[in-house]
Amino acid sequence: MAVTAAIPVAAAAQTSANDLMAMSVNELNGEIGQRYNAALALSTDNGTVSADDPRYVWALQAKAQCGIALGFLKSNTKDPVSIGKCVDAAARMNASLAAPEAQVVVAPPAVCPDTIAGIIFFEWDSAEVPESAMATIQSAAQSIATCGKTISVAGHTDRSGSDGYNDALARRRAEAVAQLLVAQGASSNSLEVSSYGEREPKVPTADGERTPQNRRVEISVKN
Numbered sequence: 001m002a003v004t005a006a007i008p009v010a011a012a013a014q015t016s017a018n019d020l021m022a023m024s025v026n027e028l029n030g031e032i033g034q035r036y037n038a039a040l041a042l043s044t045d046n047g048t049v050s051a052d053d054p055r056y057v058w059a060l061q062a063k064a065q066c067g068i069a070l071g072f073l074k075s076n077t078k079d080p081v082s083i084g085k086c087v088d089a090a091a092r093m094n095a096s097l098a099a100p101e102a103q104v105v106v107a108p109p110a111v112c113p114d115t116i117a118g119i120i121f122f123e124w125d126s127a128e129v130p131e132s133a134m135a136t137i138q139s140a141a142q143s144i145a146t147c148g149k150t151i152s153v154a155g156h157t158d159r160s161g162s163d164g165y166n167d168a169l170a171r172r173r174a175e176a177v178a179q180l181l182v183a184q185g186a187s188s189n190s191l192e193v194s195s196y197g198e199r200e201p202k203v204p205t206a207d208g209e210r211t212p213q214n215r216r217v218e219i220s221v222k223n
Contacts, residue, residue, distance in 0.1 A: 017084040029073045032083065035090040036066035040135065042093065055093050062089035064118065064139030070132055071121045075212030118219040120177055124160070124210050127172035129180055137177065140219050141184035144191075150222040151186070153178045155195040158214040159207050163197060170195035177217045192222065 020028055039062035042055055065085035072079035118136040120129060129137070144151050155174030157166040171193075178193045201214045 017080065017087045020083055020087065021078055021080060025073055025076050025078065028078060028083075029070065032066050032069045032073065032086055035062055035086055036070060036135070039063035039066060039090060039093060058089050058093035060139050060142065062086060062093050063135045065089055067132065067135035067139075068119055071119065071130075071136070072213075074132070075121060077213060120217045120219075121212060122173055122215040122217070124158070124212075124215065125169070127169060127176050129173075129176050134180075136219075137180045138184050141181045141186040144181065144186040149190070151181075151191050152218070152220045152222050153181070153191055153193045154218045154220070155193075156200060156202070156214060156216050156218070157198050158209065158211040159198045159201065159205050160210045161198075166197040167195060170197045173215075173217050177219065181219070 020031055023031065039059045042059040043063055065082050066089075069079055069082040069086045072082065118140045120133040120136060122128070122130070140151075153174050155170035155172070155177075157170045157173075159166075161169070174193045174195050178188075178191050181191065182188050198214070201211070202216065203211055203213045205211050205214070
């Protein structure tokens with residue numbers, strides 16, 4: 001089954017992470033969205049999934065990292081780490097796509113990340129996991145299934161609202177993500193669900209401020 005959503009290799013090679021960072025948020029959203037859609041199409045292609053094809057590994061990585069980058073862009077934030085990883089994984093995916101007959105062995109990314117495996121952002125006063133986060137959850141669940149380690153699922157809020165309300169909201173967010181991880185194949189016994197309310201903001205703000213980057217759940221490997 002041919003995948004038509006892939007980014008042309010020449011174009012991917014010419015657009016570096018630095019080039020993307022110089023774009024406006026709207027332009028960058030389009031570029032990252034292209035890579036995400038290409039990775040999504042390839043990672044769900046039956047022929048690629050069932051074959052011993054290195055493109056599948058890089059498609060999963062690109063889908064996860066581009067999904068994280070899109071989450072930041074939703075709050076008008078350019079995250080250089082996830083953007084760089086998105087560009088790299090998409091380029092490797094397309095390089096493999098361009099020359100399948102060469103049978104180049106591409107080393108897969110580490111299945112058990114040392115720190116953050118994924119960040120999911122939420123709307124204000126909401127514990128509903130956004131649809132755009134499903135790629136991150138699916139990728140994290142696939143990694144968790146083979147890690148054999150304890151995985152932290154930590155909920156956070158911004159600094160609007162009372163401490164008690166935010167503690168409960170952060171817990172609901174973490175539990176919602178944990179339920180989806182289990183639904184995607186992660187073992188519930190490997191998950192450690194916790195919540196911090198507004199006490200550990202990603203971006204320090206004054207009390208009462210609504211800050212999209214702080215309304216989040218972080219999925220990480222516990223050492």
